[in-house]
Amino acid sequence: xxxxxxxxxxxxxxxxxxxTLSCSxxxxxxxxxxxxxxxxxxxxxxxxxxxxxxxNKGNFPGRFSGRQFSNSRSEMNVSTLELGDSALYLCASSxxxxxxxxxYFGEGSWLTVV
Amino acid sequence: AQSVTQLxxxxxxSEGALVLLRCNYSSSVPPYLFWYVQYPNQGLxxxxxxxxxxxxxxxxxGFEAEFKKSETSFHLTKPSAHMSDAAEYFCAVSYSGGYxxxxxxxxxxxxxxx
Numbered sequence: 001x002x003x004x005x006x007x008x009x010x011x012x013x014x015x016x017x018x019x020t021l022s023c024s025x026x027x028x029x030x031x032x033x034x035x036x037x038x039x040x041x042x043x044x045x046x047x048x049x050x051x052x053x054x055x056n057k058g059n060f061p062g063r064f065s066g067r068q069f070s071n072s073r074s075e076m077n078v079s080t081l082e083l084g085d086s087a088l089y090l091c092a093s094s095x096x097x098x099x100x101x102x103x104y105f106g107e108g109s110w111l112t113v114v
Numbered sequence: 115a116q117s118v119t120q121l122x123x124x125x126x127x128s129e130g131a132l133v134l135l136r137c138n139y140s141s142s143v144p145p146y147l148f149w150y151v152q153y154p155n156q157g158l159x160x161x162x163x164x165x166x167x168x169x170x171x172x173x174x175x176g177f178e179a180e181f182k183k184s185e186t187s188f189h190l191t192k193p194s195a196h197m198s199d200a201a202e203y204f205c206a207v208s209y210s211g212g213y214x215x216x217x218x219x220x221x222x223x224x225x226x227x228x
Contacts, residue, residue, distance in 0.1 A: 004157070033216075043204065043218040056215050090157055100146040100165040100208065103216060105157035 002027065004106035006091050012112045018079040021109045025072050025093030031055075032074040033103065034066060037088040046089075049074055050096065078111075086113045116141045118207050120219035128227050133177075133192040135222045137205030140186065147188040148206040148216070149179055158204060164188065175199070200226045 005024040013019050025032050033048035033056075045058040049068035066076040072093075078085055088110055092103040121136040139145055146165050150158040162173025169181040175198075179190045188205060205219040 035218075042220040045215065045217070048215065092158075100163075102148075102160050102163060105150075105159070107155075107157045 004091055004093050004104055006089075006106035006109050008109060009107065010110045010112075012114060013081050014114055015081055015083060017081050018077060019081060019111060020075055020077045021089055021091075021111075023074045023076075023091030023093075023106060025074070025091075026104055029093035029095055029104075030072050031094045031096055031101075031103075032068055032072060033092050033094075034074070034076050035090040035092065036060075037090055037108070038086075043090070046076065081113045083113050086111060116145065116207050116209050116217050118205050118217055118219035120203075120205050120222050122222055123220065124223045124225065126225040126227055127195045129197055130194050133190070133195045133199065133224065135190040135203050135205075135224065137179075137188045137190065137219060138186050139188060139205075139207045141207055141209050143209045146208045147179075147181060148208075149173065149177070149188075149190050150204045150206060150218075151175075152202045152204065152221075154201075161190070161203075195224075195226045197226050197228065200224055 007022045031050045034046040036044045048056040052068045063079045068074045088108045090108045092105045094101040094103045117140045119138045148163045149161040152158045162171045164171045164181045172178045177192045202221045202223045204221045206216050208216045
C-alpha cells in the first residue's frame with residue numbers, strides 16, 4: 001500500500017512568488033492535514049481537510065491556503081512568499097477525523113525562499 | 115486546550131544504555147497520545163499510540179511508553195539504545211470527541227554515543 005506522497009520534494013522560490021504543494025493521501029484515507037516544520041517553531045498545524053471541507057485551521061496568515069479534491073488529494077498554496085516561510089511542509093493523512101486515528105506522514109516538501 | 119511538553123530538546127545516551135524521553139500532556143478530556151520518530155530528511159513515523167485500555171503500550175523498534183494519568187505523563191523508553199535510534203522524537207496528543215487535531219511537542223533529539 002503506497003504511503004502519503006508529497007510533491008515536489010525540494011523547491012526554491014523567490015520572495016513574493018507563490019508556491020503550490022501537492023499531497024496524495026494513502027488510498028482510502030479521507031482526512032488530510034498539513035504541518036509546517038521549522039527549527040525555531042517546531043511542528044505547527046496549518047489546516048485539516050475532510051471530504052473537501054476545511055475542518056480545522058491553525059494560526060497562520062491568510063497567505064496560506066489549501067484545498068482538497070474529491071479524490072482526497074490535497075494542495076496547499078502559499079502566496080507572496082516571505083523568507084520566514086522557508087520550512088519543511090508535511091502532509092499527513094488518516095482514515096477520517098475520528099480522534100485517536102493514526103495520522104501517517106509523507107516525507108515532506110522542503111521549501112527554501114530566497 | 116491540549117498541550118504537550120517534552121523535557122529536554124537534546125538527550126544523549128551511550129549505545130546499550132536505557133533510553134528515556136519524557137513527555138507530559140495537558141488535556142481537559144481523556145487524551146489520545148502518540149510518539150513519532152523523524153529520521154533526517156524524512157517525515158514522521160508512528161512509534162506507538164495510546165487510546166484506551168492497557169496503559170503500557172509497546173511500539174516498533176523495541177520502544178514502549180506508559181500512560182500515567184496521575185502524573186499526566188507518557189514517557190518513551192527503550193531498554194538498550196542502538197545507533198540506529200538516533201533521530202528526533204515527537205510526543206503528540208489529541209483528545210476524544212470532536213474533530214481530530216493533533217498537537218505535537220517540540221521534539222527531543224536523541225544522540226547515541228558509541
